[in-house]
Amino acid sequence: xxxxxxxxxxxxxxxxxxxxxxxxxxxxxxxxxxxxxxxxxxxxxxxxxxxxxxxxxxxxxxxxxxxxxxxxxxxxxxxxxxxxxxxxxxxxxxxxxxxxxxxxxxxxxxxxxxxxxxxxxxxxxxxxxxxxxxxxxx
Amino acid sequence: xxxxxxxxxxxxxxxxxxxxxxxxxxxxxxxxxxxxxxxxxxxxxxxxxxxxxxxxxxxxxxxxxxxxxxxxxxxxxxxxxxxxxxxxxxxxxxxxxxxxxxxxxxxxxxxxxxxxxxxxxxxxxxxxxxxxxxxxxx
Amino acid sequence: xxxxxxxxxxxxxxxxxxxxxxxxxxxxxxxxxxxxxxxxxxxxxxxxxxxxxxxxxxxxxxxxxxxxxxxxxxxxxxxxxxxxxxxxxxxxxxxxxxxxxxxxxxxxxxxxxxxxxxxxxxxxxxxxxxxxxxxxxx
Numbered sequence: 001x002x003x004x005x006x007x008x009x010x011x012x013x014x015x016x017x018x019x020x021x022x023x024x025x026x027x028x029x030x031x032x033x034x035x036x037x038x039x040x041x042x043x044x045x046x047x048x049x050x051x052x053x054x055x056x057x058x059x060x061x062x063x064x065x066x067x068x069x070x071x072x073x074x075x076x077x078x079x080x081x082x083x084x085x086x087x088x089x090x091x092x093x094x095x096x097x098x099x100x101x102x103x104x105x106x107x108x109x110x111x112x113x114x115x116x117x118x119x120x121x122x123x124x125x126x127x128x129x130x131x132x133x134x135x136x137x138x
Numbered sequence: 139x140x141x142x143x144x145x146x147x148x149x150x151x152x153x154x155x156x157x158x159x160x161x162x163x164x165x166x167x168x169x170x171x172x173x174x175x176x177x178x179x180x181x182x183x184x185x186x187x188x189x190x191x192x193x194x195x196x197x198x199x200x201x202x203x204x205x206x207x208x209x210x211x212x213x214x215x216x217x218x219x220x221x222x223x224x225x226x227x228x229x230x231x232x233x234x235x236x237x238x239x240x241x242x243x244x245x246x247x248x249x250x251x252x253x254x255x256x257x258x259x260x261x262x263x264x265x266x267x268x269x270x271x272x273x274x275x276x
Numbered sequence: 277x278x279x280x281x282x283x284x285x286x287x288x289x290x291x292x293x294x295x296x297x298x299x300x301x302x303x304x305x306x307x308x309x310x311x312x313x314x315x316x317x318x319x320x321x322x323x324x325x326x327x328x329x330x331x332x333x334x335x336x337x338x339x340x341x342x343x344x345x346x347x348x349x350x351x352x353x354x355x356x357x358x359x360x361x362x363x364x365x366x367x368x369x370x371x372x373x374x375x376x377x378x379x380x381x382x383x384x385x386x387x388x389x390x391x392x393x394x395x396x397x398x399x400x401x402x403x404x405x406x407x408x409x410x411x412x413x414x
Binding site: 002004006039041042043044045069070076077078079080081082087090091093094095097098099101132134136 | 312313326327329332335336337338341345371376377378381386390391412414
């Protein structure tokens with residue numbers, strides 16, 4: 001069984017973390033997936049997916065890490081060439097990656113108690129962003 | 139065909155790398171997966187999964203990278219808020235990600251000769267940790 | 277349905293990014309996968325897979341990030357032990373990871389307009405590298 005759904009989320013950009021755990025669980029339930037995998041994927045070159053304990057302290061700590069790795073105020077060859085101003089957004093997204101595969105058992109994604117699935121929007125401005133959920137299994 | 143198994147591993151925490159390659163190969167064999175994918179996933183917000191040439195030199199080199207990216211002795215908003223002392227553990231885990239998908243062919247994960255599958259425990263103390271293996275395919 | 281194919285690519289090493297988007301799309305089409313997932317995997321401990329807007333500006337920006345995180349000219353315990361000279365290659369590869377899962381719908385990988393699938397070869401010299409494509413679904 002394969003089911004695929006695309007949702008839209010509104011983000012503030014600039015590394016905004018959106019907790020999609022509830023929506024993933026709901027998708028898995030509606031898809032009728034008992035055992036298998038759910039894939040969470042961001043189409044687009046400035047978004048990423050990972051897991052975190054979603055609380056305001058780690059939001060700040062993770063944002064600081066991203067800013068230290070790829071500062072916004074810095075020269076980027078991407079910006080020089082395209083005038084985009086989002087070179088930092090792109091390399092942060094490529095470092096983290098756009099895809100996450102979470103095993104599902106008994107109709108539920110297997111996550112730790114304090115582990116949430118997040119979509120990060122590193123783009124330099126607020127925007128609407130597509131996120132793809134896909135259920136594969138039985 | 140979908141099969142899912144959860145194992146426990148004992149770790150020393152603090153970035154301890156556990157080589158699970160042999161157990162993944164054994165799981166794939168026991169599951170009877172000839173062709174498909176095996177997913178390795180750590181439930182929990184301070185663990186991660188990736189591959190490496192598992193030898194003591196790279197254990198040190200990778201640990202140094204993690205310490206440089208997210209030093210243990212530093213202020214974290216997570217620690218200030220929750221008194222956990224493991225802010226560095228969380229952001230290292232989120233950076234690497236909790237999931238790995240490895241193709242299987244002829245009943246074996248397709249890995250390079252010197253490429254091992256590792257689970258990293260970034261938590262700040264020794265612990266027991268669950269790891270999920272999932273086989274999907276034929 | 278599961279189909280697996282291994283291709284070879286020639287790389288310059290040293291972080292060379294190879295855009296495999298067209299080959300992945302072609303593989304999905306030839307496999308007859310209408311809906312499901314395509315996995316792109318690099319066997320080998322010095323390769324990685326992610327997505328990026330593939331243009332020369334970001335090639336430079338991403339290469340700078342990698343060099344800052346794990347400089348080539350530095351002491352590595354791996355190099356001291358094995359005389360390989362590619363300690364930096366290994367830890368860059370482990371940080372990014374060797375695997376990517378991209379959802380497929382209507383016979384096509386769901387990617388953003390400016391989002392390409394890349395294989396990175398961090399090894400310290402030009403080489404031939406295997407890349408595995410795997411289609412799972414219907």
